[in-house]
Amino acid sequence: MSQDILVVGPSWVGDMVLAQALFMRLKQRFPQGAIDVLAPGWSLPLLARMPEVRAGIELPLAHGEFGFFRRRALGRALRQRRYARAIVLPNSWKSALVPYFARIPRRSGYARELRYGLLNDLRPLDRQRLPTTVQQFLALAEDAPPAQAPEILEPRLRTDPARLATLRQRLGLDAQRPAVALMPGAEYGPAKRWPLEYYAELAGALAARGFQVWVLGSAKEKALGDAIACNRAFVHDLTGRTELVDVVDLLGAAQAAVTNDSGLMHVAAAVGTRLVALYGSSSPKMTPPLSDRARILYLGLACSPCFARQCPLGHFNCLRGISPAQVLAALER
Numbered sequence: 593m594s595q596d597i598l599v600v601g602p603s604w605v606g607d608m609v610l611a612q613a614l615f616m617r618l619k620q621r622f623p624q625g626a627i628d629v630l631a632p633g634w635s636l637p638l639l640a641r642m643p644e645v646r647a648g649i650e651l652p653l654a655h656g657e658f659g660f661f662r663r664r665a666l667g668r669a670l671r672q673r674r675y676a677r678a679i680v681l682p683n684s685w686k687s688a689l690v691p692y693f694a695r696i697p698r699r700s701g702y703a704r705e706l707r708y709g710l711l712n713d714l715r716p717l718d719r720q721r722l723p724t725t726v727q728q729f730l731a732l733a734e735d736a737p738p739a740q741a742p743e744i745l746e747p748r749l750r751t752d753p754a755r756l757a758t759l760r761q762r763l764g765l766d767a768q769r770p771a772v773a774l775m776p777g778a779e780y781g782p783a784k785r786w787p788l789e790y791y792a793e794l795a796g797a798l799a800a801r802g803f804q805v806w807v808l809g810s811a812k813e814k815a816l817g818d819a820i821a822c823n824r825a826f827v828h829d830l831t832g833r834t835e836l837v838d839v840v841d842l843l844g845a846a847q848a849a850v851t852n853d854s855g856l857m858h859v860a861a862a863v864g865t866r867l868v869a870l871y872g873s874s875s876p877k878m879t880p881p882l883s884d885r886a887r888i889l890y891l892g893l894a895c896s897p898c899f900a901r902q903c904p905l906g907h908f909n910c911l912r913g914i915s916p917a918q919v920l921a922a923l924e925r
Contacts, residue, residue, distance in 0.1 A: 595625030596673065598696060600680040600687050601635065603655055604779070605836065605855025606879065608635050609862050610726045611681060612747035613882070615644035617733040618679075625676070630666075630690060637837035641749040651690075658686055667693025679732050680711060700732050725879050746882045747862040751844035759838055763830060769804045772923070773843055773860070775851035776820060777813040777831075781901025783873035784852050786911050792820045793916040794850065798923075799826040806830055806846065808839050808856060848923055857881055868922045872911035873898050887922050889914050 597618055602608055608631065615627050626646040629639050632655065639648035651666070653659040667690040678691035680701035688710035691699045700713040707714065715737050722728045722741055730742040760767050776791045778784035795805045805824075807817040809831040817831030834842065839856060843849060844863040851857040851867065853874045860867050861881035869881050871890040875897040880888065896910040903910075 594674050594676045595622040596675050597622065597625055597627050598649075598670070598673075598675045598678045598691060598694070599627060599629045600678065600682060600691065601629045601631035601639075602681050603632055605635075605638070606858040607681070607725065607855075608638060609747050609749070609855070609858035610879070610882070611729055612642050612644065612749070612862065613726050613745040614679070614681075614729040614733055615642060616745045616747075617730055617742070619644045621733060628673070628675075634836065637835065638749070638840070641751075641837065641840055642747075643750065660686070660689065663689040664693045666690050667695075670694040681729060681732070685710070702728070702732075723877060726882060744882060747858070748864075749840055749844075749859065749862040751841050751863055753841075755838070756841040756845055759834070759841060763828065763833060765806070765828060766804055769826070770802070770847045771804045771806050771845065772798050773806045773808050773846040773849040773851075773865070774820065775808050775849065775854060775856040775860070776816045777809040777856075778852040778854040780854075780874075783898070783900050783903050783908065784854065786852055786870045786872070786914065787908070788816060788819050790914075790916045790919075791816075791850075792822060794919055795820050795827045796824055797916065797920055799824055803847070804828065806842060808834065808842065850919055850923065853879065861886055866923075868919055870911065870914060870919070872896060872908070873900055873903070875899075887925070889918065889922060 628647045628649055629645055630649045630651050633650045636648040639645045671694050675696045677698040678696040680688050683704035685705040685707055688707045692710045698713055699711045701711045702717040703714045722731055727741050731738050774791055798805050805827040807820050807829045811832030813831045817829035821827045821829035843860045843865050846865050848866040849860040853871050857869050861883035867886040869888050876888045876890050891910055891913050893910050
């Protein structure tokens with residue numbers, strides 16, 4: 593009897609990295625079973641760096657797009673794979689459609705958006721027992737809701753030394769000079785972003801200490817990279833010049849990284865980079881970097897965590913109160 597499992601993956605970089613802990617637990621429980629992950633196209637190269645995953649299956653829809661008939665067609669096409677179980681990580685109604693139309697016998701997920709019928713193994717989400725996102729994912733690997741929070745497994749992404757060498761050559765990076773990566777972006781919004789002028793000051797201080805600085809991010813964060821690099825020697829603005837899978841290899845080669853609470857923070861943790869993670873509007877209790885090489889800086893003000901995209905009070909003190917000198921000291925420690 594098949595033990596193969598289909599996981600409907602999340603739509604955010606950080607959550608997809610955290611989901612590797614679930615894949616690891618499923619492999620422990622079902623070593624003969626294959627794990628396929630239904631996910632956005634951008635995540636397929638990332639999934640290829642997870643040894644537990646047999647294949648990533650692209651969900652050919654834009655983020656937030658309903659696409660009922662396309663989901664139904666994809667589900668019907670997957671029937672021939674005869675999965676024994678599906679685990680649906682997103683909480684939306686539409687995310688449960690493909691496993692339903694694939695006629696997967698057991699379909700597990702949390703009780704959200706009236707998914708009765710689409711999922712036949714609905715779980716209550718006990719945030720007191722399962723306070724972190726990764727624990728909520730891991731609990732779905734078990735046959736029933738666990739009596740206590742599951743042991744956290746740390747994601748570990750593979751890196752590719754040959755690809756790294758090619759990247760260094762293409763991007764003009766010195767293979768001999770130690771590097772520190774800076775990730776100034778946060779897709780969720782400005783309330784998660786350490787001040788840009790602080791990143792620029794930190795970049796200058798690191799360059800003066802003999803490091804090269806790699807500013808990483810998407811093309812949307814090009815303005816942030818320009819402001820931090822600002823023609824400084826040994827500071828490389830790589831925003832918009834790399835794919836997500838390239839960033840995996842670059843972070844694996846960096847001596848350390850400084851980052852907001854973002855998807856790239858979780859990538860850095862998963863490749864074992866020394867890491868200083870800066871939290872403001874969000875909470876390190878919910879989505880901490882899963883690495884014993886990470887140091888979290890969080891002021892825990894009375895107004896935080898607010899989980900807002902913009903600072904409701906307009907001052908951003910939760911992040912402005914963390915100085916470049918404090919971050920530099922954390923790096924040195």
